[in-house]
Amino acid sequence: MNYGAPHPVLKDAKALVVGVANEHSIAYGCASAFHELGADLALTYLNEKAKGYVEPLARQLDASLLMPLDVSEPGQLEAVFSQVERTWGKLDILVHSIAWAPKDDLQGGLLSCSAEGFAKAMDVSCHSFIRMARLAAPLMRDGGTMIAMSYYGANRVVPNYNVMGPVKAALEASCRYLAYELGGKGIRVHAMSPGPLKTRAASGLKDFDLLLTEAAQKAPIGELVDIMDVGFACAYLATPYARRISGETVYVDGGVHIMA
Template structure:
């Protein structure tokens, strides 16, 4: 990792949840934060994912590297206990995780099971509430919380199915957390990237068609990448964004403005 070229985040402590590999949005965030001087805590989903994430955490010199499956009791608390013990504080939290059972994700909303809807909502949305509850006492001097959404939260995107309502709920959670945590100097941002070729997105039906359509509709004429998303999130964590909170930030080349 080269030395920071503009260490505007120097001294800040950032927890990035959702790194799966070097193509994931969370990796783009971690890379941007580190290149701007922040110190990182990185989590991995399970032992199957660990070999893909551990080399990345080592390259970032991340002093905290732990498993985190939000469906497993105690793992979330263990991560924040480690942060409290090693750092004593936290400045940045990135929530970049989502899940729905494949059958519920690839079927229409009418066919989504109650169990599948509940799991999607718990992992993709309510886990942010749980993280925020644990992170808030560590953000003693204020901080920034960021959650990843998508255009399907606000407009119908064919084949996005159950994740549309779930991401809409996630954006609403961010707004209400922004209201509740604003007096503590904590800002909360839903960020809505354009479609990206990530492992998570590959579970969507006809995803390649979605990518091609987004590229053709984007006013800038091309798709965004994980670095675009990462540095946009890094900006939100800087003092330059100190009066921003609660609004969904689209990082999609302008696709969201098109009819």
């Protein structure tokens, strides 16, 4: 169905999207949706290897800023927000779309996960969002929206999701507590829970193709979602139309999560 050109409801909004890896990444879908609705963009990439994939996308989306960000490297996170403040003086939207665990800890069962691997997964995939929120909140002087990416495995056991299940559960809880703490400043916080998507991050999960097939079979709408479905859902949450919604875990999975 063709709805025509989108209304630029996010015109002049400043959006920082963290975790763009390539044109298949969820973060890119979010950035594309924000761009279509009129927002100005700042994007981050992990390292020099990733920059080659992300730089053309940033040009395509007319991004005002393109910055490196490895949240495990001291000082990089602060540098990103300093650059945002110098360039824009404000921030309206923050999207956290990064997750990582050491391969051995990710592909082994939870019982086999090392303390070090668990801590690294929690730091990169969860606590980094809290650190971002701490830096972003002072820039959201007129209120704003913060969104982190979760998954169904945070609330139900998904075979082979392993350590990321507890980590994403902590992320969703963090979103609720941040929504409470920041609500008085007009800042809304959400966890977005997309259905399984063919992204580089997902490729690290064992038997991921089976998960995709099962999701397509279970979805009431009969098909998988794509990155633009997730992106426009995030964009909606950042618009005035969602100004009274906060602290939610929003499923964009074609209804898979309601099925037994």
